[in-house]
Amino acid sequence: MAKPDFSDFPPSFRGATFRPDDPGYAEARTIWNCLTADATPVFIAQCADTEDVVTAVRYASDRDLPFALRSGGHSMDGAGMPDGAFVVDLSQLKDIEIDPASGVVSVASGVTLGEMDTATQRHGLVVPSGTVTTTGVAGLALGGGLGFNTRRFGMTVDNTLAYDMVTVDGRRIRVSAEENAELFWGLRGAGHNLGVVTSFQFQAHKVGPQVHSGLIMYALDQAENIMTALDTHMAGASRALTVDPVLLPAPPLPGVPASLFGTPILVLVVVHTGDAATAVAELEALAALGTPVANTAGPSTWLEANSILDIIGPGGRRNYARGGYIASLTQPVSAAFVEQIGKAPSLNGPGEIAGIAIQALSGACHDFDEDSAAFSRTGATWLWEAVAGWEDPARDEEFLGFTERVLASLKPHVLSNSYVNLTAHQGEEWVRGLYGSPGKFQRLQALKAEWDPRNLLRFNKNIEPASAGTGAAG
């Protein structure tokens, strides 16, 4: 079939459209990661509303045209704006509706985490999701959704009540435990592969406005012992406490001694959403696992707490990350992390990063059965990622090499299941293991065959449909 030139794109489309030579194209195609800045999508349909999504999807579907989806644009692989792709852009869909009495929150697919948090906090509510305010709700919530409330309330997928979805052939459907129940199971973890979600219905919880948060910093020679103590320590801590250990060259932040700038350190990023007395006691006990060189933990608003990591995740630079699950922060695992951070590339300023960030998957996350959703959690207590952000393309190899080395050194300890978000693609075999058991993957391939048999949604960590001869059941 001849490639469409898009001159027949329906005039009823209310949003903006961009071809490579159009004014505004450069801005429309810009996403968080500049590593793929040379990628040139052939057509961007920036939807104004759900009807536009239907129009754009039908147009692509009628022509057997694979299409990419852009919501928050934070995919590590640049999956929202791939080279040569037809892009359905949902970033302008910004509706948020909140029922303060029930805590049920409806959020359209273009909403960012910061926008959702700001709106829900007006009612003292929070949807358990992730950190870094510019991240899109859509991609995060469809892959899992890990953040400072995971230990208390579970993942975003565990707090999702329903979806409004446009199927790949352009039909609008509702997906919940009652309607399209099998698809509801699949969207909660493998949602990038199964349809175009236009809005989410979440169960929010009472959190804040005041919580406790901050950074507890230690010299690197204490890191191995502190990290190794964290499994036991967190098993005895309340679920309102979460800790993300991060190894990185000390950033020039308030509270960090100038003598440490650029030297690798351990930072415990801490958030406590419980009552003040418990928070103070638990944060003191945590800090006492070593002798901090600086400690900024104290009262803050929830909005301050959940933007604490914004400084290490700005857009507009080259970015890459490799990561996976580990069962336990054992001494060999902690030692491997500490050794690798000592070999991180030197940084040219506060806009660059080479670090290892670890997030807690314990507590309420494991109240939900492995088979309750496509998202896999079995055996995982921590998620780690080696993150790199840099400016100069001439240093690509150095920063990419750092993330590959960390991955290689962790190989003996990494679980075969993993989290689809928060790492770059790690290959087909890895995707087959992502969701846990072979049975779960086959169930997803069957769902893919039912809801996207032509694999039109392939600009993602792709699950091939069962009928494509991939060895799946069915």
Ligand SMILES: Cc1cc2nc3c(=O)[nH]c(=O)nc-3n(C[C@H](O)[C@H](O)[C@H](O)COP(=O)(O)OP(=O)(O)OC[C@H]3O[C@@H](n4cnc5c(N)ncnc54)[C@H](O)[C@@H]3O)c2cc1C
């Ligand atoms: C700085 C930074 C911080 C992060 N922090 C966290 C964190 O704390 N916790 C966490 O869990 N994750 C985190 N992530 C990972 C994040 O969850 C993923 O990158 C996620 O995919 C981003 O979603 P998006 O909508 O912004 O991205 P996009 O690039 O728009 O989309 C990402 C993927 O989702 C698919 N997709 C997008 N919209 C839709 C839709 N409407 N329907 C169906 N599929 C769709 C796309 O095809 C693509 O494969 C972070 C990422 C970054 C870059």
